[in-house]
Amino acid sequence: MTQQPPQHKHLLVRAALGEEVERPPVWAMRQAGRWDPEFMKLRGNLPFYDFSENVELAAKASLLARRFGVDAIILFYDITTLTVAMRLPFTLQPGKGPVPASPVRSLADVERLEATPDPQQFRHIIELLHSVQNELAGQLPIIAFAGAPFTVATYCIGTGKDLNMTRHFIKEYPQVWERLLGRLQEATVHFLKTLIRSGADVVQLFDSWAGALERSEYLNWAQTHHEAIWKQVIGVPRILFVKEGPYLDLMTKSGAEVISLGKRHDLAAALRNYPNLVFQGNVSEELMRSGTPEQVAETTRRCVEAGGGRRHIVNLSHGLDLRTPVANFEAYVQAVTAYRCQPRVG
Ligand code: 1CP
DSSP: OOSSOGGGSOHHHHHHTTOOOSSOOBOOTTOSSTTOHHHHHHHTTOOHHHHHHOHHHHHHHHHGGGGGTOSOEEOSOOTTHHHHHTTOOEEEETTTEEEESSOOOSHHHHHHSOSSOOGGGGHHHHHHHHHHHHHHTTSSOEEEEEEOHHHHHHHHTTOTTOHHHHHHHHHHOHHHHHHHHHHHHHHHHHHHHHHHHTTOSEEEEEOGGGGGSOHHHHIIIIIHHHHHHHHHSOSSOEEEEOTTOSOHHHHTTSSOSEEEOOTTSOHHHHHHHOTTOEEEEEEOHHHHHHSOHHHHHHHHHHHHHHHTTSSEEEEESSOOOTTOOHHHHHHHHHHHHTOOOOOOOO
């Protein structure tokens, strides 16, 4: 699955492949972001896309979490970075998130989106990957990611996490919606394959808002696309994240080898019920925001115990809240890096 000899495989990659490890690896979704005072200094007043398209700044932002001792670096860009490369520009609006310059409304709008944009269009991401790779010199694996078609489509039509508005749009423009999902699927495959070829060690698909769908909607708008993407995007460990995804039976059939769990899930039960899969999660980001470092350390240790040391990547249920104290993030990482698995007997 990887070109490196086994002794050089990163801890996170070994865990993602279900191999024996000395302790589970740890990182956090949104580890590179506004919760970190060092990030805020770096960010200054630059608009989001200007910041993330600046390779030097984006590389520094990606690498900030290294000082805490995490086991992976996620590249600093956004799920809308790909749609910008497809020629749908966005601006980031405070309190709203990414807003398209001109929301998709018609088949012609969909046709205008480039399904396989020339990698020149996202050259800054490839350069970012290379720059982070140079800086890391093989010390840590690099996670590249994409939004899944459903979640990215909600931003393209301008509804974001407002599911009622999204359903309203789909009722009004069913054909536009279907074509948009198809086009995003194609672009996502192209984008992730390019990043794997450029050296990404792991990829994660974020379908953040699909967890709120009814089962039949999930099957049509999320599951179909996860399966199609994972059939084509191969060669490195793949992680699927659906925020509080209720359909674990479907998530585990997507083709990803790692499934990210939320607070609704029981980690130990998932490991028992799906012996061929690896699970990521599921420390509470609410506790990370509001608890003491001691409480965070204790909860994290319980999560590591529930994982049993193998087939487990420690992470949060969702991303870090921007009010998370630095001392809590330190306590979270240290609780994992201090842990040692009991050697197996026999
Ligand atoms: O002002 C700022 O700095 C903007 C905040 C921000 C950041 C730090 C945005 C805007 N995007 C990012 C980077 C980002 N986005 C990363 C890389 C950094 C890291 O993980 O450490 C990643 C993985 C994302 C992914 C992303 N963007 C998701 C999926 C993950 C999730 O949190 O569910 C989603 C839904 C987005 C959309 C988005 N981008 C930004 C905002 C404010 C939003 C809306 C989020 C919301 O409404 O909750």
